[in-house]
Amino acid sequence: MLFVTSRYLSPQFKKLLSPSNPLLKFSISTISTTTTNHVGPPPIRVDITESAGRGVFATRRIEAAELIHTAKPVISHPSLSKIDCVCYLCLKKLKFSNDSQTRVDRFCSEECHQEAKAYYELEKKADWSDYHKYCRNLGLKYPLLVKRLACMVIAGAASADCIHILQPAHIIPKIEVEYSMLRSAIEGLNITKENLNFLSEQWYADVLARVRINAFRIEMVAGSYDDLHALAAASVEAEAGVGNAVYILPSFYNHDCDPNVHIIWIDSVHARLKALRDIEEGEELRICYIDASLDHNARQDILQGGFGFKCSCPRCLSSD
Ligand SMILES: C[S@@+](CC[C@H](N)C(=O)[O-])C[C@H]1O[C@@H](n2cnc3c(N)ncnc32)[C@H](O)[C@@H]1O
DSSP states (O other), rough: EEEGGGGOOOOHHHHHHTTTSGTTTTTGEEEEEOOOOOSSSSSSSEEEESSEEEEESSSSOBBBTOOOEOOOEEEEEEEEETTTTTTTTTOBOOOOOSSSTTBBBBSSSHHHHHHHHHHHHHHHHHHOOOHHHHHHHHOOOOOHHHHHHHHHHHSSSOOOOTTTTTTOOOOOOOHHHHHHHHHHHHHOOOOGGGGGGGHHHHHHHHHHHHHHOOOOEEEEEOSSSHHHHHHHHHHOOOSOOOOEOSSSSSOOOOOOOSOSSSEEBBSSSSSEEEEOOOOOOTTTEESSSSSSSOOOOHHHHIIIIIOOOOOSSHHTTTTT
């Protein structure tokens, strides 16, 4: 397993993405990479683009179907409808059998259990019924990720500012009601005042603003997909979303309606970023945030309404 280090980044990002940067203390260690037929660091750097803020660029030629890197999320949470059937941490489908060796409570494995134990125990003790009901009634998924991060911070498993490096949404909806529900659920746990200092309404708004722009809806595909045809078929057959997750490095990929990179989840929340075609050294790597089969106006509406930007990719500029 290899790690992204400041060696592969442009000077302005060396400091920002340095492992010594407290913002990345938790998350940088969760970014790993493995490549097919290539040994070495991930062939990418984060740099400034001409019109879309930061972006990810190829540091060498990348071949079609190459696994560029993998990534572990900073935060993950199952959909409320899947909460009892997928792993609390990695969102893998739980096997309901008598085999207690592989399923520890709401985990798929002892490994996931150990990794999330501290904040799982804390989250389990609180009464989330009002908060979940509120999210369910309004169809909200992002507050669940904020709730999970709050529990991680209290349990010492993440720093309160661990996703502050990500771009925030400009507009966020009213949060007073959900914030006060979260606070009262957590206050029922008898946490010391000192440990709750971070949990202000401003913190809630700041985290939610980043989650809104950067969370991925996790759709699993089963099996192993090594070629492009199988990959495309896998995407079409993907099960409905099992949850949502926030990553650091994948969040620096900009959108393109004709992308050169694809993000997939085979059987867990661990993401794989694969090249959809040959990519030249220096070329920007882009993924598609939406359904690329929509027409020009529908794509623009969704990107403007959901992500707050007017897409400037070559396909949109040619009005396709
Ligand atoms: C997930 S972030 C991608 C990384 C971001 N550029 C940054 O600096 O952190 C999504 C944001 O990037 C910008 N962006 C992504 N794709 C774009 C595109 N095709 N055209 C214009 N802006 C884009 C928008 O501001 C969007 O809200």
